[in-house]
Amino acid sequence: MTVRRFHVEGIVQGVGFRPFVYRTAAALGLDGWVANVNGHVEGEVAGPTRAIEQFAARLSTDAPALARVRRVQLTDSARQAMHDTGFQVRLSAPGDSDAAPREIPPDAAICDACLSELRDPRDRRYRYPFINCTDCGPRATIIESLPYDRIRTTMRRFPLCTACAAEYADPGDRRFHAEPVACPLCGPTLAWEKLRGEEALRAAVKSVDEGGIVALKGLGGYQLVCDAGDPVVVAELRRRKRRGAKPFAVMVRDIAAAARLAQISAGERQALAAPERPVVLLSRRRGRGRTAPLAPEVHPGLPRVGLFLPTTGLHHLLLDSLARPLVVTSGNLSDEPIAIDDEKARAALVGVADGFLTHDRPIRSRYDDSVVQFTGRTRITVRRARGLAPAPLPLAVRQPVAGAGAQLKHTFTLAADGRAHIGPHTGDLADLPTYDAFTASYAHLKELTGIEPAVLAHDLHPGYLSTQWAMEQPLRRIPVQHHHAHVAACAAEHGVRGRFLGVAYDGLGLGDDGTLWGGEILVADRCGYRRVGRFATAPLPGGDAAVRHPSRTALGHLLGCEALGSPRPYPWLTRAFTDRLDPAEAATVRAMIARDVNCPRASSAGRLFDAVAALLGLADQVSYEGEAAVRLEAAAGEEHAVPLAHRVVRAQGLWVYDSAPTLADLLQRQHDREPVGLLAAAFHSTLAIATADLVARAVAEGAPRTVCLGGGCFVNRRLLTEVKRRLHAQGLRVLVGGQVPVGDGGISYGQAAVAAARLAGER
Template identity: 70%
Template sequence: MTSERRTRHIEVFGRVQGVGFRPYVHRTATALGLDGWVCNVDGHVRLTVSGHPDRLRELVARLREQPPPLAAVRRIDVTDAPGDRPPGRGFTVVASQADAVSSPAPREIPPDAAICGACLAELFDPADRRYRYPFINCTDCGPRATVIEDLPYDRERTTMRRFPLCPDCAAEYADPADRRFHAEPLACPVCGPRLAWGRLTGEDALQAAVRAVDGGGIVAVKGLGGYQLVCDATDASAVAVLRERKRRPAKPFAVMVADLPLARRLAHTGRAAEAVLASPQRPVVLLRARRRGGPLAPLVRPGTVRVGLFLPTTGLHHLLLRALDRPLVVTSGNLADEPIATDDDAARRALGAVADGFLTHDRPIRARYDDSVVQVGRGAVLLLRRARGYAPEPLASPVPAAEPLVGAGAQLKHTFALAEGDRVHLGAHTGDLADAATLDAFETSYADLTRLTGLAPRTVAHDPHPGYLSTQWARAGRFERCIAVQHHHAHVAAVAAEHAVTGPFVGVAYDGLGLGDDGTLWGGEILVADLAGYRRVGRFARAPLPGGEAAVRHPWRMALGYLHGLEPLGAPRPGPGLTRPFTDRLDARAAGVVRAMVERGVNCPPASSAGRLFDAAASLLGLGDTVSYEGQAAVALQSVAGGLRAGALPWRLARADGLWVYDPAPTLTALLEGLADGVPVPRLAAAFHTAVAEVTAALVERAVADGGPRTVCLGGGCFQNLRLLGEVSRLLRARGMRVLTGRAVPVNDGGISYGQAAVAAALLAREE
């Protein structure tokens, strides 16, 4: 075997830093009897290895097929090194190197991972030296993206460089047989970060926070990617106070529970939901709450049958839950519409009037990452907010970007996307770009991710709406080229790109509002498209938005817009006899002003929006005349409908401007007739959903009959509604359609930037 000794250079690309890859290589190469070394280089891993050719091939196969749990190998390059002197005996991990030439693949930043089972066992083992240490971690878990300052990934390029290793930790770090071998966030009570509560530190600080929550208080806790506000989820008074102070009157709070058995007692879970609850990503999972609601305070989830549950992410969360022995509200540490706080001083300024105390620590948060949110439909995990645990892991792009580019995103649920080659780094959820603070958070995240990935975009893809702060940022002169991507094309392109669809497809884009290419507001659109372009073939009827943005905040205005200003398409509108019970419960003066605005066309931009139609229906049914967050009325409509089966309300399609158009006048008339006849609201809400699903299937069927493809991409925030998504999918599949929707990419505006990047890449490829 010695006479057949060969030397190979091996380069491994992908998510291979910060995931225990070098220790894994060391163990594997040693077990195979190979000699050599491994190191981090720029954003990838480099090996020089000597041994028998069969063993070398086995090493490469294991690296490709059996990587560590948190790793993702994208590519392995192997070259012969016949002129190199074979390394000495044994295998070592050597110091990281700076690459002399630019990396042939984008650098990947590993997401944070929740505490693993081994660390959790040590956390509660009185004999372990890390017993009750909140910052326990190893190569398989702990902070990553939130502490990395630069690549290659080594301790001196993370926020952990402020904490020199004690002799015991240094020994673990250097021991190839130890689980913490080259674990960069390694720490212990002697040398690592420490908790603080005022002047109290360590265990005393933790107990002070426990007493505050136990006494009905609200505590600001410094988490992995930002501050979180914590209170007792079973204490109605504490939850009410948190709502008032946080200025969040109705949007549901996420609830952290200690384990899966408690999650099962609070909500209907199932195998797929439990798998994602217990995954290293630890997202908030939206689940149907048990009918009796359990011990949770009603104000945790007003107006919805679902509850957002998640399991503890860090050792600190486990310690809090173990001490308090009850579910906890754990929500973003911010005021409404502001970015989550990360800096200690800024957190005290922003949350000083909200929290009764601060449980903080001395490890800086390098990058802002809120909690991710998912739901489960038909056994599939559907991301609604892509953040901690998922971002900034890259996604594939079916059309490689010929040059680095950025998708600037939209206004609501903002994200941005960096693309180069066949990879797209979808940045973490920023929030709604409502003001300078959220814009600053976006710019900071963009600067960090471009530096870490090494990408320097020259082209930006953006929404055409001139009022979006993301559009203004894109057009501010920092890029050589700007590409406007229509909002709804970006929605359906995001779905197509995620599923590697490059050819034509029918896109169904249902959301609140987006600027159309005809200058009107769109939101209920049927497109025949590919990644590079589209044509509009169907839509919802237009209705005025009385007062513009005010109609979004006040669905009763939207209802009056439909009742008095709906685009005339041949069907009669509901008469005064049907509308009077609705209008009589409104403020007479305000309703009169709105009706006059509609009749005169004053400040009433027309919109063909599915989302606004859902708002109007919810208001007509008495489910929400005023909302405090986007989509609240539609959530109430879905919740009331529940799983009730009901035949569709009447609906009608018409032709206008060469398009098939859904005329909702018969649907709304039947809705009001049902109310007058005493039909239960849940049945009417269910029948409304069925009508919209049947309308969608009919519009798609006409697009296909006119020559459109049979692949259908469902995008836009309305398809967060699992009932609508399920009914539309079932009807289309029954007609022989291939139906796709977003999974790893949110169907809401959080996926717009990915769609923009895919469209821009396709346009650049077409030019070439």
Template identity: 65%
Template sequence: MSERITQHIEVFGRVQGVGFRPHVHRTATALGLDGWVRNVDGHVELTASGRPAVLRDLVARIRKQAPPLAAVRHVRVTDVPSDMTRTLGGFAVRASHTDAAVLPREIPPDAATCEACLRELFDTGDRRYRYPFINCADCGPRATVIDDLPYDRESTTMRRFPLCPACAAEYEDPAGRRFHAEPVACPVCGPRLAWGGLREDEALRAAVKTVASGGIVAVKGIGGYQLVCDATHPVAVAELRRRKRRPAKPFAVMVSDLAAARRLAYLSRTEHDVLASPQGPVVLLSARLPRRPQGHSPARPDERVGGTGTLIAPEVHPGTHRIGLFLPTTGLHHLLLRELDRPLIVTSGNLTDEPIATDDAEACRTLEAVADGFLTHDRPIRARYDDSVVQTVRRSVLTLRRARGYAPAPLPLPVPAALPLVGTGAQLKHTFTLAERGRAHLGPHTGDLADAATYDAFQTSYRDLTRLTGVAPRAVAHDLHPGYASTQWAYAQPTEHRIPVQHHHAHVAAVAAEHGLKRPFLGVAYDGLGLGDDGTLWGGEILVADLTDYRRVGRFGRAPLPGGEAAIRNPARMALGYLYGAEPLGVPRPAPWLSQPFTRRLDVREVDSVHAMVERGVNCPRASSAGRLFDAAASLLGLGNAVSYEGQAAVALESAAGNLRTDALPWRLTRADGLWVYDPSPTLTALLEGLANQAEVPHLAAAFHTTVAEVTAALVERAVAAGAPHTVCLGGGCFQNRRLLTDVSRLLRAQGLRVLTGNAVPVNDGGISYGQAAVASALLANQATEG
């Protein structure tokens, strides 16, 4: 028999709050090992004694058989000298220990209700029957209840709920599913629902009655308040839009299960899996067209559309054939869906552009004019996390908003940060990223920093996450734009290093870093606007880059933005900008007679005003923006002259194109200032000619997408011919457009190129902070090497 030895094992990664210690306890006990396991700040350590082969088996199981919510990043094994080995009897779980030297620490994200808890929730014989706050080591709140690490109950908002004897016994049982599940509770000792003076089940029934009668309820969720109403009730949906000041942006819809999701949308296997995942994001899906029984008349304004919720009101997702669906993520959601038996709009509890409400008093103040009642509870929300949003392209999952369920789990950095640092992000879809060593913690989605309350929410999140992770930034990376609130915040920080990162370099660097690229690559950055290093506005860029530097090799033709911000809110102004002032690149702009049918649809005073602004160059910054070109095309095709949310015109254009396959419109590349430049004038002229010839709008919308894809392939082909790398990173908000992303990827792969885009990191401005952190880390590493 082999001699027994003792080893000290440290496990790093997402190993707290995910049932990791009971997993180690069960595994070690089953293997007949002696020793102990405990939490140490952000990781787990254990000492085990046994035969060498059995200890190797233990380490292998720790690496490969972790609990569902865990993520083992690294395991360090150290032999304990025989003279230091004490006699160990059995395997124990020890109290947590603090070791401030171990950084950075990893915060577990929240997780949707697991199947085991769901069975208990609806089991009449279970003591947690219909308990809204049911959870275990495999599910429930994590990031939204943590006050500090190590992750113990006293370090969470659950410390105000002393465990009853039954829950305490489960909490102390290493063999059970609720061993040190810190939010564990039951109806006897845990949080309770409230609706005015009503409590628990009466409160739930009051909320159900309000929603069933067409009302709007503010529900205190896991990471903030949510507004809930009947998605099949047109009047309720219209009223929610009016009160929330959200006239057109689609709402997310929560459905009871996957079968209900299939009644509303088409699901691929990948979409099925991500809907049912512990992260529980909103998934953008292709909606099924509503089908009414034969002879059924159209719904009256006061009529629900579907008796049991097989149809939803068209006002839920106007202007697009895509619908955002998600499954219940908490016990409370499951109870609401079970009682109401219909799809529900479940959207952020805020007014448009403001942060989601988390504090009870704040919610009452901001949502009083929106909600007909408040279904709340007495468990505080420690951190604000909105719902995550994803979509799939073939078998890939692309994150559009990284929030609940995903954040703040760290992402790798290909070049470890030599100093702790923060990427401050952009202005819209704001996030920040904390980085230290080889890990980057992407903070929760915040929103538009132009709103004072959103800016305050960002600062609160930053303070909380720096404290929890232990990352104390000594360097700050920021956008070039001096008007961004994130840039101004960066300059106010007392840090050793301030590192400016160009907006589009950050976009493509985020993609490269997520995929572990250290070598040069070719970047295609298509978005709305970002300040270029030449002082002009960019947005349709081809870059040869690595993580430390870039050079521009191609771009879209420039056009004026009449009125600056006003052109972003009014695509018709953007279209006029192209018609009257597109950069002269060798082909005339569309002839006036072609433009007249479009301009006649507009207010003549605005047309004259914009024409004069463009001719005189007054308040008309020029931009090489792909996003603004999409806006202009949408407006020319009659798909929207004004927008109420970012990207609305482009969404309408993509929806109009559908799955139609057409030839490209005319396009042209030319050389200007040493760059290959796409001249959009031939394309826009062809759009107007198509309209004049009575071509169908969907056909023209599809042709426009085909054109931009072919233009991109041609720009890349010229760059590669001039020596650019054969790996292409696609970044920027335009690549949220599934058709554009699919077509561009197909054409580039046909050239033999490797094509990458963001998966875990949003390609929109939500990924900018991660790209900034990746660039800053690489630059600081270079400085350290050179120094």
């Protein structure tokens, strides 16, 4: 008889791990016990040595679906013997809430077993919207403190009935210590004005069926729901929500319904059905034959649509009743944080929603929907939120660090003990409500993880609210350049050690020379970097205002692009573009450029996308950041075109992509009546060729052969595909973020990685 202690680290609390350990030990005939201790799982096991070895192996290989086991450790026990004691599941040890950093389980979509019960008239949870078990249901959104027990969640106000209490206490039941466990007798209740339960649900279904917009209280916040096939109601939702042209996400009943709307690869299918249930950006089916009705206003003018499957029993009940795709979008006005408080939600959405389908389970933490996409087999995380955050990612750190994040698509990161928690997507830090949502989320996650940062990394830009917040904190601060953070995030996710070549393409970020960057080639490691290449600069008339007016950016490129020896496009080629602009505005912008008034120069790939979109008549003004680039990618479609002219020159010790020949050739071919789609495709190819040229010159001068891609421009599937193909052709190793958002949502993780590396270098 052998007695061993075991210690399991990872996401092993709140995911049914202790009952899994119980069942595994019982199946092998082992004695002992298991408990939650200090955010981990520990215990003792006694029996034949071979059975104990099998037990330890199964803790990793057969773990519950929601568990993420990082390490299983067996050690000798001080106990000499343990005979015929059976196997016990112990409750959490007191004092765990003050212990070491922990890993918080993310929310998980309803599992197949619960869905079967939801639809079974013989089951006592038949049509109960809040059905869950250890394999599914709310986690991060309801946790108030740790260890993860019911009394420390927002479910503490719902005492268990006799039947639920029996399941909760039975180690052999799949609801053993499922902290949100509930049923119609003891759990949360739906409400619609004075109606409750099924009557409330029927009222909401009736409202949507008759063309209404419903505010629904979801897992991580309120959502706005309407018929995705009704162009009038979708347009009205845009007007009320002040949404502009940004696409809406659409929820469908199952994979079959998704396949009627979009083409779905094996990887996309797997992502749609995963427990995190992200929104997956998919290619819309062409033609009308097999395509289910979807209003054009859902994703105006774009060939791709964001689809996702139901996340809760409530969503399934709605879709079962309505039998059609539904717009399910964040419950807020544009640029505001998603609403989670009932009273505040009613105040914010009273002019948007026709009715409120709510319930009495409080939401503790705000989590919007996650968004992912695929380029071939490569998965890209666009937004890391519900279902993904705050699950940890690996990151070697000597002492606890935090990353404050950027301004747009904001997240923050807390890192300690070899793991980093990227906080939930906040949005754009444009106003006080969003800023308050960030600071509240930061304080709560810091408390839950037990991470008390010794160092805080932040962006260089003094105008970012995240930077201003960082400057107020009583911590040692480490400034991190924006684009270095982008490529460091990619390198850290993939475990790259030492030097690498970073390609960072995005909208704007402050460079270490005080100018605006955005098309950068860097030789870097996690500690620092050296700029070896860039895009040519051009003025941004009006500064930040140019982001919303691509036509201004286009004039900046035409009239003020950096003098690198190439002639600017001839005036007669630009006339077709300038003639369609408002004469007064065009004259004002010309004067601003000529006098260099409020025209900061930027070497930005993102702004070059904007300029080309405007020149092709696709977007003179935009309603959201990145819209012009999205429309340009959509116009390119699957077209194959002859690339435009490009030129890479040496200037000020750097390799520089001179965009003037590209724009001149674009305008000439436009004048020659070449279709817009071909020109858009040609531009994408040209940018990939220029990137490969810049990288090849850097490698020829001794740069590393591992290339890390970062920045929001690489959300563009066509650009990413062509860049990867051309760099692979050079025999280079090419990496791009998968779990870490490739855009500004990944900046905080990159900041934390840089800070950790610099601290390690101080030894």
